[in-house]
Amino acid sequence: MKLTGPLERVLRVMLADPSAPHYGYDLMKAAKLKSGTLYPMLARLQQDGLVNAEWEAPRQDAAGRPPRKYYQLTAEGLRVARLELAQAASSAPARRAGHGAAWPAPGSTR
């Protein structure tokens, strides 16, 4: 799995509360992604078995709202997401150091 910026944001949102299922628009808002980026990504994650999708059961208080599809990280997804984010976090200082001349660290004065 190649960890891109949008994927990292989605994984961070899902890892914030791994037990909480998220529907598409919820993830779009939280990860600040467009639907054209999010859904193909979710489809790939689902295909790789990292994300599980389940339909919401029809509720009486839903006021006619159609049932939504909720996404949640699987156990394998949880493991891979934590590993990838940890690797990204450990390589981030190295990346910053590599680009230090062009991209100063946030808050630094030059």
Added chain:
Amino acid sequence: MSPAPRAQRIAGWLIRAVCRRLPADVRAERCREWTAELPAIFDDQSIRPAFLRTLRALSFCVGISWTTRQLSRSARAASRRTRNAQWRTGAMRTRPPNLAVRAVRGLLIWLVVVAVVLGLIALLHTRGLPPSLPVMLVLALAVGFDGFCLADIARAAQVRYLHKWAWVVICLVQAPLGGIMYLSIGHIGRDPSRRGN
């Protein structure tokens, strides 16, 4: 009628329209999933004023259109990989032709048709028949062929690459090349495994 439900209906219609390009096995579920997101967008009170919610929903539909394009492309690639693997292992007797092969085959058929028609016209001209006869003959053949292609599109449960209406327009505007290209590229032949049933 309040503007939000009408906009929601339009957005739902747009999503259903773009979902048509998805493979049949996932189409209904994806369509249901994405249309179920629309109430959340239209009820999102963090987006103000209200017309921005409509714009957000339209932007959502544009993204869904992009998503369907990507999903159908990856499904086609997966199916092509499966068919090629079947061909390699001998499970399939004829290699599935790709788009370029089908397009070249269609253009070759078109050239043969042009050559035959021109030859026919020249032959009839040398026999001293009235000049309107070859033209009428060609027109009748073109109309008949187009009629056959249109009937085939109407009967087909699914066509390739374009929407059915797009193939209808191509057949009508570019007769008979449009029809030949439809049969070469857009037409989905019978499943060979069902032949003879």
